[in-house]
Amino acid sequence: MFYPLQRHVAYYHKALLYLLCLLGLAGCATFSEDGGFNEVQKTTQRYIKQTPVWANSNEVKQKSAEQVKALLSPPLNIENVVQIALLNNAQLQADFYSLQLAEADLVQAGRLPNPSFSMLYAKHRGDYTIEQSITMNVMALFTMGKATAIEKKRFEATQNNMVLYVLSMARQTRNAYINALAAKQAVDYLQQVNESAEATYQLAKRMHEGGNWNKLEVGREQGFYMESALALSHAENACIQAEEALTALLGLKHPADFKLPARMMDLPDAEDNLKTVNRADFSKRLDLEQTRLQVEALAKRLGLSKTTRLIDVLEIGPASVLEGRRGDPVKKGLELRFELPLFDWGTAKVKRAEAMYMQRLHQANNQAILAASEVRAQYSQYMTSFNIAQRYRDEVVPLRKSMLQESLLQYNSMLMSPFALMVAAREQVAAVNDYIEALRVFWLAESDLEMALVGSPLDSEGSVL
Amino acid sequence: MMNRRKFLQFAAAGVALSAVDKTLLAGIPEPVMMGNADTQPLLMPNTGRPYQPVATLNGWSLPWRMNKNVKEFHLVAEPVKREIAPGMVANLWGYNGQSPGPTIEVVEGDQVRIFVTNKLPEKTSVHWHGQRLPNGMDGVSGLTQAAIEPGKTYVYEFEARRAGTFMYHPHADEMLQMAMGMMGSWITHPKNMNMHKVDRDYVFLLNAYDIEPGSYLPKTNTMLNFNLWTFNSRAFPGTSPIVAKQGEKVRVRVGNLTMTNHPIHIHGHEFEVTGTDGGWVPKTARWPEVTTDIAVGQMRAIEFVADELGDWAFHCHKSHHTMNAMGHDFPNMLGVSQQGIAKAFSKLVPDYMPMGKTGMSEMSDMAEMMDMPLPENTLPMMAGKGQFGPVEMGGMFTTLKVRKDMAKNDYTDPGHYAFPKGTVAYALDNSEGLPIEHQAAPTAGEKPITEFNVRKPHKMSHD
Numbered sequence: 001m002f003y004p005l006q007r008h009v010a011y012y013h014k015a016l017l018y019l020l021c022l023l024g025l026a027g028c029a030t031f032s033e034d035g036g037f038n039e040v041q042k043t044t045q046r047y048i049k050q051t052p053v054w055a056n057s058n059e060v061k062q063k064s065a066e067q068v069k070a071l072l073s074p075p076l077n078i079e080n081v082v083q084i085a086l087l088n089n090a091q092l093q094a095d096f097y098s099l100q101l102a103e104a105d106l107v108q109a110g111r112l113p114n115p116s117f118s119m120l121y122a123k124h125r126g127d128y129t130i131e132q133s134i135t136m137n138v139m140a141l142f143t144m145g146k147a148t149a150i151e152k153k154r155f156e157a158t159q160n161n162m163v164l165y166v167l168s169m170a171r172q173t174r175n176a177y178i179n180a181l182a183a184k185q186a187v188d189y190l191q192q193v194n195e196s197a198e199a200t201y202q203l204a205k206r207m208h209e210g211g212n213w214n215k216l217e218v219g220r221e222q223g224f225y226m227e228s229a230l231a232l233s234h235a236e237n238a239c240i241q242a243e244e245a246l247t248a249l250l251g252l253k254h255p256a257d258f259k260l261p262a263r264m265m266d267l268p269d270a271e272d273n274l275k276t277v278n279r280a281d282f283s284k285r286l287d288l289e290q291t292r293l294q295v296e297a298l299a300k301r302l303g304l305s306k307t308t309r310l311i312d313v314l315e316i317g318p319a320s321v322l323e324g325r326r327g328d329p330v331k332k333g334l335e336l337r338f339e340l341p342l343f344d345w346g347t348a349k350v351k352r353a354e355a356m357y358m359q360r361l362h363q364a365n366n367q368a369i370l371a372a373s374e375v376r377a378q379y380s381q382y383m384t385s386f387n388i389a390q391r392y393r394d395e396v397v398p399l400r401k402s403m404l405q406e407s408l409l410q411y412n413s414m415l416m417s418p419f420a421l422m423v424a425a426r427e428q429v430a431a432v433n434d435y436i437e438a439l440r441v442f443w444l445a446e447s448d449l450e451m452a453l454v455g456s457p458l459d460s461e462g463s464v465l
Numbered sequence: 466m467m468n469r470r471k472f473l474q475f476a477a478a479g480v481a482l483s484a485v486d487k488t489l490l491a492g493i494p495e496p497v498m499m500g501n502a503d504t505q506p507l508l509m510p511n512t513g514r515p516y517q518p519v520a521t522l523n524g525w526s527l528p529w530r531m532n533k534n535v536k537e538f539h540l541v542a543e544p545v546k547r548e549i550a551p552g553m554v555a556n557l558w559g560y561n562g563q564s565p566g567p568t569i570e571v572v573e574g575d576q577v578r579i580f581v582t583n584k585l586p587e588k589t590s591v592h593w594h595g596q597r598l599p600n601g602m603d604g605v606s607g608l609t610q611a612a613i614e615p616g617k618t619y620v621y622e623f624e625a626r627r628a629g630t631f632m633y634h635p636h637a638d639e640m641l642q643m644a645m646g647m648m649g650s651w652i653t654h655p656k657n658m659n660m661h662k663v664d665r666d667y668v669f670l671l672n673a674y675d676i677e678p679g680s681y682l683p684k685t686n687t688m689l690n691f692n693l694w695t696f697n698s699r700a701f702p703g704t705s706p707i708v709a710k711q712g713e714k715v716r717v718r719v720g721n722l723t724m725t726n727h728p729i730h731i732h733g734h735e736f737e738v739t740g741t742d743g744g745w746v747p748k749t750a751r752w753p754e755v756t757t758d759i760a761v762g763q764m765r766a767i768e769f770v771a772d773e774l775g776d777w778a779f780h781c782h783k784s785h786h787t788m789n790a791m792g793h794d795f796p797n798m799l800g801v802s803q804q805g806i807a808k809a810f811s812k813l814v815p816d817y818m819p820m821g822k823t824g825m826s827e828m829s830d831m832a833e834m835m836d837m838p839l840p841e842n843t844l845p846m847m848a849g850k851g852q853f854g855p856v857e858m859g860g861m862f863t864t865l866k867v868r869k870d871m872a873k874n875d876y877t878d879p880g881h882y883a884f885p886k887g888t889v890a891y892a893l894d895n896s897e898g899l900p901i902e903h904q905a906a907p908t909a910g911e912k913p914i915t916e917f918n919v920r921k922p923h924k925m926s927h928d
């Protein structure tokens with residue numbers, strides 16, 4: 001809908017002033033210097049030490065590449081892998097551009113449609129008429145304030161999502177690193193087992209060739225060897241898969257571009273050194289924050305304005321969050337302030353708006369329940385996996401070691417055969433291998449718990465991505 | 466093995482009075498306890514009728530008290546710690562501080578009263594194996610008497626009617642209590658000191674235990690697979706030697722309370738079996754032997770003149786019984802090289818040593834050379850050090866040491882025999898290339914079967 005505006009030159013400056021004034025009222029709808037990325041970086045650092053970098057210029061690109069190169073030169077550690085991913089992961093770099101897109105929408109919404117300007121110059125019998133005209137969408141002028149507010153919410157939501165993408169990427173990378181380390185160590189151990197199994201089989205073969213043993217006895221040892229060789233093949237394959245997954249997340253061309261350390265991170269000494277979960281951590285969940293933004297944006301879009309009261313969505317249904325140490329009774333109704341406004345439907349003419357809003361509100365309720373449950377479950381997973389790994393470290397592995405030591409003493413006194421001694425040795429190795437697996441599960445649980453305290457990225461409709 | 470000086474020290478400290486409550490046991494002779502497992506000096510009788518006492522190999526005789534005309538002994542049945550050989554202690558049940566219990570020596574016709582105090586956690590009884598006595602004194606719990614409950618003292622009283630060699634052991638929960646080491650020897654000397662007179666008279670029991678390497682308590686349900694075969698609950702190299710002066714007449718009385726037979730064998734001499742549990746063998750019925758099989762529950766008294774100087778082996782001839790705990794699952798690895806394999810093994814077990822290629826000696830050599838650690842409280846399968854090297858024996862093995870000069874009542878170890886020059890087997894100097902490879906004789910009309918050539922002796926090596 002266009003409304004031509006025609007003014008004589010005399011009015012030109014006045015009109016321009018008016019336009020600028022309108023633009024000013026609509027809020028600084030211009031492109032920011034950082035594209036909103038500083039805010040993303042800042043929020044990210046509430047959760048992790050590493051900084052995401054948006055390589056949107058050649059200069060930054062080069063700097064990032066140098067940083068990645070430096071980080072890749074020593075063997076990786078769990079902090080560095082996250083930093084590399086935040087610098088180098090291709091998907092993440094692509095995601096960062098949604099920020100630019102959202103900002104573009106925001107700026108667009110805050111701008112008047114391009115006015116068309118024309119000047120008429122006519123000379124008729126010696127009279128001059130100069131006619132200038134500016135044509136623009138006047139309706140846009142009236143709706144501009146509202147549109148800008150909506151796009152602003154959307155932009156904030158995108159920023160929020162961006163933080164979640166970054167944190168989710170951090171978690172995926174951590175997990176991939178943990179998996180790759182465990183897979184590599186499993187290969188190391190199974191190689192040892194396989195080597196001993198092969199030697200045992202060779203010894204058995206010599207026993208058979210010398211007439212000391214029959215075919216059945218050799219077959220038994222050959223069976224052990226075959227089993228261990230197959231187990232090694234499986235482990236080697238799993239290791240390649242795990243390393244490839246990490247390579248992709250780090251945005252690298254080849255697994256040879258990085259070096260893994262020899263050993264997995266040690267288990268924390270005692271339960272006292274573990275993370276605790278409290279209310280403050282829970283209320284930091286970004287997806288809940290984002291939901292609030294989305295609900296508010298929805299209200300605005302629906303033209304709802306008269307707030308009757310605020311409700312805590314967690315109170316709509318039952319919810320409880322574990323607080324304190326495991327084994328403490330679960331505290332009912334954690335006082336998480338997750339409040340959303342209710343509106344006076346009486347004044348809202350459109351029933352559809354009520355339905356849409358209430359639907360969104362209940363979705364938010366469900367989201368809060370799931371979030372609370374997720375935190376509890378991940379916390380339990382974390383503590384349980386610690387206790388299991390601790391048992392392996394403090395009981396199972398030392399027990400197998402001492403049993404192997406006893407077996408060696410028995411072998412020394414010719415009470416136990418070298419074949420039985422090797423069985424004890426393999427059992428000890430298996431215990432170490434089980435410990436590494438338990439350690440892997442523990443570190444994944446820690447990583448997952450951290451993510452449970454952050455939340456999952458949501459789409460614009462509020463569904464978990 | 467013990468030297469003379471050490472023995473005297475032990476003898477001085479050996480017999481000690483126990484701390485049994487005197488008021489509680491008023492009228493009961495104080496029990497005498499023994500603190501070590503070596504052969505103790507003879508108990509010379511200073512009351513009662515005279516006799517020539519026995520030497521209990523790795524044991525002792527129980528002192529008595531004369532109460533009017535009755536010889537009173539006090540046996541205390543109790544848990545004990547018995548040193549099987551240096552480096553291994555067994556948690557056994559026994560009497561008066563040791564297992565087996567002390568030898569009881571009386572004279573034919575003696576009136577004997579034995580107090581038996583039960584300090585075990587379960588009831589017991591004492592059966593006087595082989596003796597003529599009133600049925601109510603035979604010690605079969607339930608059958609001839611009520612069992613002795615823990616904490617109780619029972620009195621056995623009878624006349625030692627028949628001279629000879631006997632044994633005593635429980636007849637209550639007998640299988641467990643005997644597998645735990647409850648037994649002892651009993652000698653009834655003849656009234657006439659000149660009857661069956663010898664210069665040295667030894668006695669001991671054969672016992673078997675099943676003690677898992679690294680543990681202390683016998684597995685009492687074992688019936689055949691014992692891993693410790695002992696002379697008086699002592700395994701070589703912990704066994705004391707049988708010593709004699711050249712020309713002395715020696716008697717050795719051996720009672721078998723294990724669950725299998727033992728062919729007892731002597732080197733360098735012939736002997737005659739002169740007595741069984743049933744009595745003396747008439748002279749005309751004796752025949753010469755170098756080995757006599759002693760069946761389960763039997764006693765054999767053998768006699769010989771120790772006229773050959775030297776250190777003579779004296780042992781059970783079942784070769785598995787002259788070994789200490791060994792692994793029945795250890796495969797025979799003769800001739801199997803572990804070259805290249807041991808290296809892979811030691812990646813998982815850094816202290817791995819390949820053994821068995823040339824025989825089991827490797828183990829004793831290895832243990833000696835490398836100080837290879839064994840499980841706690843476990844004797845090496847074979848051990849003992851002679852003047853020429855490892856003896857590689859264990860279990861039911863000791864030595865008969867015959868010397869030119871040995872004082873009458875000296876039972877201490879005289880040390881290694883000094884061999885006269887030129888009387889010891891010697892190595893041939895084969896540096897000249899003397900033939901050592903046998904040639905198989907070709908069978909008539911056929912080609913030689915070379916596969917059956919005897920293998921060249923291996924040099925000891927570990928790869």
Ligand SMILES: [Cu+2]
Nearest residue numbers: 727781783786
């Ligand atoms: Cu035997």
